Every structure is written in structure tokens, then in C-alpha cells.
Amino acid sequence: MNPATVFRxxxxxxxxxxxxxxxxSHGLRAMQPPVPERQINSFNTASSYLIYNGLALLxxxxxxxxxxxxxxxxxxxxxGLVLGGAVVFSGSIxxxxxxxxxxxxxxxxxxxxxxxxxxxx
Numbered sequence: 679m680n681p682a683t684v685f686r687x688x689x690x691x692x693x694x695x696x697x698x699x700x701x702x703s704h705g706l707r708a709m710q711p712p713v714p715e716r717q718i719n720s721f722n723t724a725s726s727y728l729i730y731n732g733l734a735l736l737x738x739x740x741x742x743x744x745x746x747x748x749x750x751x752x753x754x755x756x757x758g759l760v761l762g763g764a765v766v767f768s769g770s771i772x773x774x775x776x777x778x779x780x781x782x783x784x785x786x787x788x789x790x791x792x793x794x795x796x797x798x799x
Contacts (some may be wrong), residue, residue, distance in 0.1 A: 682739075684753075685739035687732075688734070688736035695726065696725075697786045698721070702718060720771055727796070734799075739757075760797050763796035765794075
């Protein structure tokens with residue numbers, strides 16, 4: 679990914695995390711049937727991780743190697759791992775909370791894979 683794509687990805691993740699965080703704090707509490715507090719906390723954690731990883735991508739996009747036009751492979755790989763990991767990690771938690779744990783049970787083991795990708799990035 680080039681610096682502009684990394685930057686846009688970071689901005690999109692951050693904006694999505696803020697939006698989902700607001701929904702998690704307000705919208706989930708108003709849902710019927712009520713969403714358990716534990717699931718609301720999980721949803722908010724996933725939102726926070728989107729924000730953190732979005733900020734990480736914004737920082738990576740300003741790395742001098744990328745700014746100089748040297749699309750260094752390790753930064754491209756790191757960016758992809760951070761982006762993919764955040765989407766898998768947070769997305770699986772969002773799906774588990776919104777789709778119901780019973781229906782989305784298969785996503786439970788997927789969440790840690792997203793976490794590992796974020797760590798690797």
C-alpha cells in the first residue's frame with residue numbers, strides 16, 4: 679500500500695471506530711430485547727481497537743521511508759496486517775454482538791486470529 683492508501687485506511691478505521699463506539703454506548707442500550715452489559719463492553723472494546731489501529735496506520739503513513747517514495751515491503755506488510763487484523767478482530771466481535779452469539783458462534787475462534795495479525799503488524 680502506498681502512503682495515501684495507508685492514510686485513508688487509518689482515517690476510515692478511526693472514523694468507523696468512533697461511529698461504532700457511539701452506537702455501542704447509546705444505540706445498543708436502546709435495543710429490544712436489551713443487550714447485556716457484557717456484550718456492550720465487548721462492542722466498545724472492538725470500537726476502541728478500530729480507533730487504536732486507525733491511529734497506528736496514520737502513524738505508519740507518515741514514516742519517512744514511505745514519504746520518500748520508498749514503498750518498503752515491511753511497511754506495506756505491516757500496514758496490511760494491522761488493517762486486516764483490525765477488521766477481522768473488531769468485525770467478528772461486532773457480528774457476535776449484533777448477530778447473536780448462537781447464530782455467529784463460528785466467529786468466536788476467528789477473533790484471536792485478528793488479534794494475532796494486529797500484533798504481527
